Amino acid sequence: MAVARLPSLLKPANPLVSERELTRRRIARALGERKRYRYVKPAVTTTEEGWLITSPCCSRNVDPDGGVIDIARLSRHEGEWSLLARDASRSGWLIHATASRLEALLKILCEDEERVFWP
Numbered sequence: 334m335a336v337a338r339l340p341s342l343l344k345p346a347n348p349l350v351s352e353r354e355l356t357r358r359r360i361a362r363a364l365g366e367r368k369r370y371r372y373v374k375p376a377v378t379t380t381e382e383g384w385l386i387t388s389p390c391c392s393r394n395v396d397p398d399g400g401v402i403d404i405a406r407l408s409r410h411e412g413e414w415s416l417l418a419r420d421a422s423r424s425g426w427l428i429h430a431t432a433s434r435l436e437a438l439l440k441i442l443c444e445d446e447e448r449v450f451w452p
Contacts, residue, residue: 336357341411353379360384360407360439367443369451383408385417386442388451405442405450407435414438 340353361377364386375388386400386404406426416438429449432438445451 347412356435357384359435360386363436363439363443367451369445369448376401380406382406405429407438409435416442 357377361375364375365378370388373389375386378387384407387401387407388404390400390402395405397418403419405419406415408415408417412433414432414435414437415428416430416432418429419425420427422426430438442450
């Protein structure tokens with residue numbers, strides 16, 4: 334009688350999916366719970382520095398043509414997560430918050446009470 338082998342619970346379901354891709358998916362899933370501009374679909378792209386979040390522009394004051402704009406960047410360095418906001422006046426990025434857990438930064442990004450990320 335043959336013994337059926339059970340899949341290991343320690344192995345990922347798809348070993349071809351990288352940790353960076355899983356984090357990208359986690360970020361994208363969290364963005365579905367944001368409070369502002371829920372009718373647009375942001376994109377999360379993996380970059381060398383971390384992850385870039387872009388979205389179709391909802392404000393003609395930000396982009397008169399209504400194009401895709403940068404919303405935020407997330408990165409991880411030596412166990413610390415950073416959330417960066419776009420500084421349009423300087424065409425650069427500023428660190429908005431840091432945390433040891435990604436969830437804390439995703440909460441800030443999705444709530445965005447000060448309208449830093451979703452103008």
